[in-house]
Amino acid sequence: MFYRESGQFKTSYAADQALLPIAQDRWFVVLVIALAFVVVPLWADEYWLQAVLLQFLIYAMAAMGLNLLLGYAGQLSLGTGGFMAVGAYAAYKITTAFPDLNIIVVFMLAGLCAAGVGILFGIPSLRIKGFYLAVATLASQFFLVWLFNKVPWFYNYNPSGTLTAPPREIFGYLVTGPRALPEVRYLVALTLVAVFALLARNLVRGRVGRSWMAIRDMDIAAEIIGFRPFQTKLMAFAISSFYCGLAGAMQLFLWLGSVETEAFDIIVSFLVLFMVIIGGLGSTLGSFLGAGFITLVPIFLTNAPRLVGLDMAADLQKHLELMIFGSLIIFFLITEPLGLARLWQVTKEKLRRWPFPY
């Protein structure tokens, strides 16, 4: 009754192709943006900003990256952690070498480095497909993490091997470093995520997105129509790695302040993969839903037993988390391989008809 499209006529192709063709959707997004940019920084406390929202934003960025590669282009990659590491280490090296360079520019350059590495490790994707490619990307994951661990140049010969984000400012506000306010860091991260989500949506609904989906759905036919598989796949790896690299840089500078290579190990790759699956392959919204889900489950598990009166030991909680993650993955793959995004879509369909049953 409320969520209806009737009466909303599109009189031009541009209107039909718009990102949010239904008016109710537009209002909803405006509301979310207003909440996110204005209400949250005013109301949220440090714990929420630091432990939940920033984590969510960084995960969302990484999940978007992997979604472009896996959900849209159909290339299974287990190297997400490695590419995030490239972004973090590249950003660190660039900003320590050029301290006056604007940190956002540093981020972009770090993303480009990650994109370059992504192209390199994406080259095998022409010959190798599907599961074999996944194992090949494990090579990139293990190698990159090992590289950043072993070659001291990457962490500026610092004896502890840890990267620490130096303080940097934008327009006079401190955005990185130990004294930067969580609200400021949150807003910077939020802006980056919002901008890049928009760019991702644009890419996906245009020629590049179609070329990825064509390769994903039937690469032989795609080539016969004239798509170049190699260029298409490399483009997917490049852009996806850019996003992951950016996420890694954001993780170091905006969220944690310091990282070691453990922050980018194979578990992270699996985690981002889970986000993409649970959230929904081939859907930008899905990346957000999945990231949100993975961020919230540990929080829920930490707090829920206490609310119900049970007291759970920390390591038992961790084991339960593992089991719940694992079971959810299996559950989603069996019942709804299209993930939460699909559930959301189904809900919207039902809303269209509400309150009528069909």
Place this chain on the structure above:
Amino acid sequence: MATQRHSRDVILDVDNISLSFGGVKAIQDVSFDVREGEMRAIIGPNGAGKSSMLNCINGFYHPQQGTITYKGVKRSQMRTHEAAAQGIARTFQNIALFKGMSTLDNIMTGRNLKMRVNVLLQALHIGPARREEIAHREFAEKIIDFLEIQAIRKTPVGRLPYGLQKRVELGRALAAEPDLLLLDEPMAGMNTEEKEDMCRFILDVNDEYGTTIVLIEHDMSVVMDISDRVVVLDYGEKIADGTPDEVRNNPQVIDAYLGVAHD
């Protein structure tokens, strides 16, 4: 009823093509030509090598012997995307649509080679990227109108019935504005009405746009009605080549179809 066409230039010349897979000879020393604007049918019993022939023409298979001359350029090896860039489009026996995309998107993929704007502008979706997307959308819509599939333009093709999928596939091929259109059993599995519609579309494409069409088809009445000339293959060899009337009365052709014992 195909009208007699005055002779035109040869757009495709297939010369002494032989193709084998391992020990199996799919095509043996087959030659024929196709004239511009013509409706050329390839017929023959199952396994005669018809689809393989189309695959050679558009570069998916590389024949061990022989050459193919297309638009005056002789070549024996061509990559498929090169063939596409030179104006060859095709449909497939088993439908090769992109199941995850909608009808409209599938047809838009056919426009891919005409889209030039670079990635960065696309990401920002401004200016030239926006205009290009809309211009190609208009062209795709013309094809959708032509094929009368407006109602399903946003439906994911995986959900469409077989007959409509075949029509969408034709639309995708047409979107590329091909000079040579290869159709592999475009009417397989259709009922009479669907076949009539498909026939009409194919004839319209040939009449209105002058597209050269090479068509594999099993339905004899269709072939005889709409083609200008027919090539008959059997066990990988050419056994007849001429107008529908000539071929219809050829004793070898009759034998092949009736299954007379082969030496």
Place this chain on the structure above:
Amino acid sequence: MQEFLNCVFVSSPSELVGSPVFFAEVVLSGVLTGVMYSLVALGFVLILKASGIFNFSQGTMVLFAALTLVGFMELGVPTWLALIITIGVMVLLAVAVEKFVLRPLVNQDLIILFMATIGLNFVLEGLGETIWGSNVKKLDVGIPDYPFEIPVGDDYILLSTFDVYAAVIGAVLVFSLAVFFHKTPIGRALRAVADDHQAAMSVGIPLKTIWIIVWSVAGVVALVAGIMWGSKSGVQFSLALIAFKALPVLILGGFESVPGAIIGGLIIGVGEKIAEVYWGPCVGGAIENWFAYMLALVFLLFRPQGLFGEKIIERV
């Protein structure tokens, strides 16, 4: 940089050539590791050959088997009884996995199955650690473990009895599996099932029973691998990660080949050891972390179907 190049191209190769006895020792050590990789890969190949199902959780089953065994032994159960109980548990586990995870996903892409078994890995790890605790456990089933020397000329090769036992047990297991598959009626039935389920059923072969047999065998193989690995380095989560190394083994050897799993395992084991011992010091060590995967990657570029796999022909 100069130092690095010198190390890689001069001092390491010269070290290799300079002491053939030590080289033999390294190779042997690699062979022994390789046998263990092969064992894990073998469990996978068995299930695939006999039921067409990709059981990527084979690695975690190794861990789980070891955990269960150690758990019971720590409770005071005598070794022989603990072994029998563990085998029973593995069979039950296999049946449950097949019923709840693999069967619902039976027609999906490899990728989906792979991701499901990563999920399964997490579940099993969580479950194992919840039941048995997460600290590293020492596993001792009574295999003697002391070093001994094999004299060669006036030099000697250093080995441990444990390694020898492991290799022998591994070889015996592999050999008996090969015999089992090819010579016995049950083995024949298994191969029939792998070929064509319907046809096998139509000649009276009971599918369910066969699958249970196969999975039990795979479970036993996992247990042996778990005992070997666990005794050597303690029972802990990293055991499952070692099992991930079976993936490059499978890639090299082809997914459905028993000899492939063996040869692939040996190549990876020996290659890894040689790279680590001779070239590891040039780069600070731990090459073993990624060498197997890089090797598989390079291999895939030239021969995407593995050593013994079938060439994939794509048709339109």
